[in-house]
Amino acid sequence: MKPTHPALESLLREARVWRGPGAAESTGRARCSTGLQALDAALPVPGWPESGLVEVLTPAAGLGELSLILPALAAITTAEQPVLLVAPPHRPCVQAWQRAGVRLAQLHLLETGADSACWAMEQALRAGCCGAVLGWLTAPDDKTLRRLQVAAEHGRTLGFLFRGASQARQASPAPLRLAVEATPAGTLLRILKCRGRNPPAQAIRLRASLLH
Template sequence: MLCSPFSQSCDAQRIAEAAIRQHVWRADELSRSRTLSASTGYECLDAELPDKGWPQSSLVELLVQQPGIGEMHLLRPALAALSKTRYVALIEPPHRPNAAACKFLGLTCSNILWIRAPTTANALWAAEQILRNGSCGAVLLWQKNIRTEALRRLNLAAQSTDTTFWLLRPLSAAADASPAPLRIALRPSAGGISAEVIKRRGPHHDQPLIIPLAKMPARQRFLDEQNAVLVQRSSPSTTTRVRQAALV
């Protein structure tokens, strides 16, 4: 049975529209990219991210109010999974990596690379080379001041590999322009950390997410010591009198 030219053109149009819809997203909907992603380990955060997790092959900016507020705890599930089979590069962290802390975070210490760079240019060069080489499962770069041109180079380098790339910057950098498709502001919160998605491929996110985090062993020990019952040691003379009274 022959089909009319009109019906054939309609079918072709429907096929073309279906193909176009796969590459178009509305501003009021979360975008879906073709890159892989790793779950953050927190359902509330996964639900607000376009790829339902930390995207690979992409620059992700974490804008931290101050170091040590729980940013590494936030990345704990993803880093623990990645470090089991691949290297994790830490470039210019604010503090020296601690084996006990890495163990608590579930990281495989033998797969942690600590890279110290004397200058910002050296740190950016190291990050770009690792990304282009694709030898690491994750790269974390700590930097305060980065030019827009350098951010573009890092973003392009991240797109050429399957590495998960986090750039940690001060919260004050939130006002600066950035090519990163995902930017999250992190602030301390009681019992956890506040995560505000300030840039994503999708609608604007209004309210910050309060993500509960596990306490560090040292912090828990400090709390236990604060709540411990105070025991006063008696003087030797008092102890002697108590013993003499007990013998009477």
């Protein structure tokens, strides 16, 4: 059945309502491919969304959570759009980032305290001039998350928010939530929430252990 009401059509186009399994694929546009075929296939649009907040929940560092988004950063910086890292936990080793295709001239870092990090990330998302904004915020509350999501939609900017795995149970306004899970066989990626589609039950393999 084809919806005829314009308001209904726009709702469906923007994937704001969940349509249940078997419904027609949403026709939204992806920003760029995630670089993982399985993830592209599992998302409502084949790749990272055009804008909005993406949460990446990780139990520990070094599980491949950055390599998940490096292809996206490479695509965005190659398109001459600035990428801002807000309060990163460590310094990026630029040689590795360069090897992944990230253009350093478009990579900006902001090292600041927790309070100003939230403010800075919101400003950067809202300004609409960045290709992507990556934030490592310590325990942002509901209100902050909602502000960030609204800012990202207002500025039509893609925001990646890295948080601890313990915050998976906290409700979040982010349209896409991914959890990185460490298993003996390697690192898995589980889609906790994605707007416009049922999150698949199956986890996606992010990185296989070389020792198993």
